[in-house]
Amino acid sequence: MNIKLLVDGGAMKPGPALSQKLGPLGMNINMIIQKVNEATKSFSGIQVPVELNIDAGTKEFDVKVFSPPMSGLIKKELGIEKGSGTQKKIKVGNASMEQIISLAKTKLPNLLCKDFKCAVKTVVGTCVSLGILIDNKPAVEIEREIEEGKYDKEINSMITETPAEKKKELAEYFSKVKKEQDKILQQEQAAKAAEEAAKTTEVAPAAPAKKE
Secondary structure, three states, X not given: XXXXXXXXXXXXXXXXXXXXXXXXXXXXXXXXXXHHHHXXXXXOOOEEEEEEEEOOOOOOEEEEEOOXXXXXXXXXXHOOOOOOOOOOOOOOEEEOXXXXXXXXXXXXXXXXXXXXXXXXXXXXXXXXXXXXXXXOEEHHHHHXXXXXXXXXXXXXXXXXXXXXXXXXXHHXXXXXXXXXXXXXXXXXXXXXXXXXXXXXXXXXXXXXXXXO
């Protein structure tokens, strides 16, 4: 019997949904949790698809771990909790092309790609949807440059290590981008608050006139 689960890497916990799936089989749930956490500990902080192959007769089982979603891998790599809700307007990270290539290399066995360049483009496409810059540029621009062959050397060489100086430059650039974004958001919030205040003033009833 095969049971598919989506668990927090290295941090699976007991719960009603798990009990409903495994309870009727008479399985030792704590043992399953222990083995799943051991198998997925390298994916800490990411939700990971796993499959339990259970022998209902002997109660023996094995754990098969599948590659986490691309978005989860990217967020872990960049240390961010969530993507942008407004990708064109707000950016949440700044990845290096080397990081993108590294992620593509990790995910390649699970991608339906004809070649490695296609795998890299898949990672970049996910960065577009998450609102992540790559080498200080919008990910959609990097997509176009990959098509034009600008990154063929890096992709073909599978360069995965980002130089320390480049990491520093990317971090400094994103710090400036974030400050500008925060400034714009504050201005928008202030304008919205002023608009709401104006509406409230308009609909407020006039104070009754005092009698002489």
